[in-house]
Every structure is written in structure tokens, then in C-alpha cells.
Amino acid sequence: MRSGTLWKLVGIAALCVVCAVVIYKLPMNLGLDLRGGTRMVLEARDTDTVKADEDAVARAKEVIERRVNQLGVSEPAIYLQGAKRIVVELAGVKDPQRAREVIGRTAQLEFRDEQGNVIMTGSDLKNATAGSDEYGRPAVHFELTSEGAKKFEKATRENIGRPISIYLDQELLSSPVVQSVIRDKGQITGIGSMDKAKDLSMMLRAGALPVPLDLLHSEVLEPTLGQESIDQSKVAAVIGAGLVVLFMLAVYRLPGIMADIALGVYGLIVLAALAVIHAVLTLPGIAGLILSVGMAVDANVIIFERIKEEMRGGKRLRAAIDAGFTRAFGCILDSNVTTLITAAVLYVYGTGAVRGFAVTLGLGIVASMFTAIVVTRVLITAVVDRNPERYARYFGA
């Protein structure tokens, strides 16, 4: 074996080890369609007073992040889509209806005097906890910031014997009559149930949304690959891969084995790359992978057919291999670049599912070109160089 080939083999082995470690260390993120969960698309709406601009949407996103944290969801995905939309993806949420309510509610709290003047708002609250009032009814106890305390002290002093009304999103909750001056603590009643009190206190802690959000799209998904289905799909993947490997072996024999090994390298590279860029694997993403597997095999098929052709043309095996790889390169490049163009455009213009497809397809094409052109070649050269004449008949020419 030439020493150059040996070093290349070592390099490929090292790459495989690195990829395997990455796959082992970084978990693969499965999309909601595969593992189940809730997905919401919310759109910010202008109000008379606040415009739903970039800043307002960014702040709304922060508020949602805080609320989702309070819900105790692990690994939520919250991201902006376009200028006014916020996408919230929660895996494995048990009570989607509650999640929707907690996340989508504006939660604008207002304290108003008898004339309807706003005394203070939810942003003057420092903390809020759910509990019950002296009659055992559900209530939210709150503490005020120093700023809020000043406002509230002034307002309660001026309004002794008169009611102060508490509104949540323009809806009257209660109108307690002020008995004495209150400084930095208070309670809100008229909430309905204990669960609602808990949710309200949670929303108050997380802050109100700067602008109201409309729910454009919501999905509650059972995992497509639910327990039973996960096993089925694993079987499908193994059978599919096994058939491809057998086919290559049967049709191309020795180079077929090399292509099969290269296909394994391809799998490692793609999975590691997906893990590194934190891609989320969805059903369309799997389609992209299948297509790129097809192309990885295709590149090898093109090369092997080319080698056969060169041998039929009278070249000896070693020369035929070199010519085969060199001549096939243009063909592989052109056919893959055109598909890569499709992937790039879909990534830029697509949303959601289409994007997931574009990412795996793009990555897959690049990895498949590398494995077919570089890895297969190194492997074949390594084997053939030991005794070119002996191996010639295994190339099926």
C-alpha cells in the first residue's frame, strides 16, 4: 500500500471516530412530528397605543420564554418567524389547552380608580403568588416594586372608602373597597378557581405581553414515531439499509463492499453534522436523508459504471479506476449541484417542514459527494494496489 493511501485511510478512520463521538455525546433533536408535543404560531397585533414593531415582538418573545420556563417544559423551542410571528414548540406537554392559555394570554393587569384612571399596572408588581383570601377563595397575593408601592400608597390614601377596580385584559376581576392605606402588598380576588389563580400569578411573575398575540396555528401532535411506531420505523430503516447494502454487493461485488463502507461513513458524517448544527429531525427531514442516500449510492454507481466502461475500452484496472473517478467527477458535480440549488432555494424561501427537508438534503448531498469521491476511492485504491491484476475480475467488467 502506498503511504499516501495509508495516511488517507487513517484520516478517514479518525473522521469516523470524531463523528461517532459527536453522535454519542450530542443528542439528536427529534421534531415535534416525531416525538409529539404542542406547536403554536402566534402573531403580534397592533393596538391603539402600542405598535407591534420589532422591539415589541422581541419583548413578547422574552415574556413567552419566561412563561414557558414557569410551565416547567424541558427544551422548549421559541423562535421568531418573519417580523411579527413567534413560534412556540413544546415537546411532550400534557395539557396543551392550559399551555395555550398561559402562553397566549396578554395578561395586562390594571388597577383603576372610580374615574377609570389607571393607578398602576402589572409591571409594578415585584412578585405574585397564588393563595386564598380570608374567606378561603382563590386569590393572588402580590408584592410591589418600590416604584409601584409609592403609586399604590398615594392611590389608596386618596381613595379610602371607595373601590379600586382590578382588570385583567380589560375584564373586571374585582372591585375591593379601600379600607386603609396599603403600601407594598395586596391581593387580587375574583379569579374563579385555584388553577386560574396559579396561572395568573405565574403570568404576572413572567410579565405582561407588550402587545396582544393572535393564535394563528396550533397543533397537538401524538408522536408519529410513538412507542410502537418507533420500533416499526427502526425495523424499516434497518431493512431498507440492509437491502441497499445487499444490492450494491450483488451488483458491484468488490467495489460494492467499498461503497457500502463509504455509505456507513456517509451516515456517520450526516448524523454528526445534524447534531452539531442542532438541526431538528422531522419527517420531511428523513425524506431529505433518503434522497441523499440515494444520491450517495448513485455517485458510486456512476463511478463503477465508468470504471467498467474504461476497462472495456482496454485500460488496465489501475488506470481504469483513476480515469473512472476523474471522468465521473464532472457528472456527479453537475447532477448534485442542480439538486443543491433546489435545497438552497428551499432553505431560503421555505418555512418549517420545507426548511427541515432542505437542511438534511443539502448536508446529505455534500457528505455524499465527499464519501463517494474521496472515501470510496481511498478504500478501493487501498485494496486494489495490493494486487491489481488479481482484483480486476471483481470489478464486473
Next chain:
Amino acid sequence: MDIIGKRRLFLAISGILVACGIIALLTRGLNLGVDFTGGSLLRLRFERPVTASEVSEALTSRELADMNLRKAVVQPIGGTNDVQVRAQVGGRPLNDEQVGRIVATLSQRIGQVSVIESQMVEGVIGRELLSRALTAVVISWIGIIIYVSVRFEFKFAVAAVLALIHDTIIVLGAFALMGRQVNSPFIAAVLTIIGYSINDTIVIFDKIRENLRLRKKETLEELTNKSILQTLTRSLNTVITTLLAVFALFFFGGASIKDFSLALIIGLITGTYSSIFIASPIWLEWRMWERARQQRRIAAASRSKQPGPAKAR
């Protein structure tokens, strides 16, 4: 094997298939899922198998009369106790309160039921998804035309894209005919088919390009036919391996993957067919038509001067 000699036959077959596809699309239309149309999709799980009519009856009962669910589509999911219900109220998706009432009515009339999946989509977002996907596809076609025009020539580019459009229409038409639901994964399947078909076509064009460079005395028809035959083994081997993977997905994968893999199977077959029997013949016809026109022009020009043999490629 003479593929090019029978090219008019293949073009005619494809013409008929595409026409059927368009007719199916126009008359039956695509069974668009709520991802695109807006509305609600509920997957309900009962404790025993139920029929569609049982559920429809409950949905149109007196208790739910105000929601006017007569147009709701009820579809039992084979082999399970699950039923899929597609509905909208006044053109909008159902809200939580309406879903709650449906569940209450169904469990009262039929038996224990729970919502295991739901999807609520406002119409605006569905239309957006569709229009963005279409824009993306059209832009990618333009990109392909530009790239192939630079690396090959404009006629190859147009022939390749026509073959793509052919595949897309046939797959869409087949789904319209079967009345299968079209949802976001289906879009991914169509995109996969486009990606595969262009790849497949370019490999054959590459061979034609190469043979054109080495061309000796053969006619353009002979050359094209030879190029197709030279790449035929590769075309078939590649589609067989890819189909092996997709068939495994179709037969052994879970229920929701079935429609998706079905679209891929149809598309891979038409994609391979169009690369062999459609793309190259279109290019050839165009090229020969152009040559004939050139020769007529040369003939007309030489008639005024002196006659001589005109050789055109």
C-alpha cells in the same frame, strides 16, 4: 434497444398522462389538509371501533346544531379505534370550548373518547405555506435553468425542467385521483421527487454532452440513443436502490409515513421514466427542429448563390 426511434410514442404517452393529471387536478382537485385550507383536524380515540356515520350523526345532532358541522369530514383510521375529524365553524378553526362540547356530545352518544391529536390552523397561514412552497419551487426551477444553461446549454435546461414539471403534475394528479390527503410532508415528498428527477436527468445529459464532444459520423438520434443506453444500467441501479429504501419505509414504517412514501414511490418511478424517455427526446426534437430551420435558411441563401453541401451539427 431503440428508445429514441419510439420517442414520439413516449412523448404521446406522457402527454396523455400529464393531461390526465391536469384533468384530475381540475375536476377532483387536491384533498388539501388543514395545513393549507385552515380549519381544525382532530384525532379522536374511542374505546371501541366506531364507524364514520356514527360519528357524523353525533356531530350533526341537536346539541351541536349551532356549530353547523354538516360539512365535517369523518374518517376512521384503519386498524385502530381512532377517527379523524376535519371541521371548521364559520370558516375558522374550532376553539377550545367548541372542542370541549364535541367531546362531551360524542362521549355521551357513543362512549368514552379523548382527543389525542389536534391541529387548528387559521386560513391565512395555510395559504401562506402553500404560496411560499410554490415560490420556492419556481425559483429553484429558474436556478436550475441558469446553472444547466451555463454548464450545458439552454435547450438542455428547458428539457430538464419540462421533465420536472411532468413528474410534479403526474404525482399531484395521482394524489388527486386517489383522493389522498395532501399535507406538509407531502410537499417534502414532491420536493424530493424534483430533486431526484433533476439529478437523474443531468446524468444522462452529461453523457450526451460527452458523446457530442467525441462525435464521429453518427446521427444525432443515434448519439442520443447511445447515451441513454450507456447510462441505462446506472439509471436503473440507482432507482432500484432508492426504491428499496422507500419500499421498506412504505411496508414497515408507521401508518402516517405510508402516504408520504407512496408519493415518493410514484415520483421516483415517473422521475426515472421522464429522465430516460422524456427529457432527452424533448432536447433532441428541439435541436433537430432548430437544425432543420437552419438548413432551410442555408438552402434559401445558397439558392441565390451556388449550391453546396451544408453541414450543420
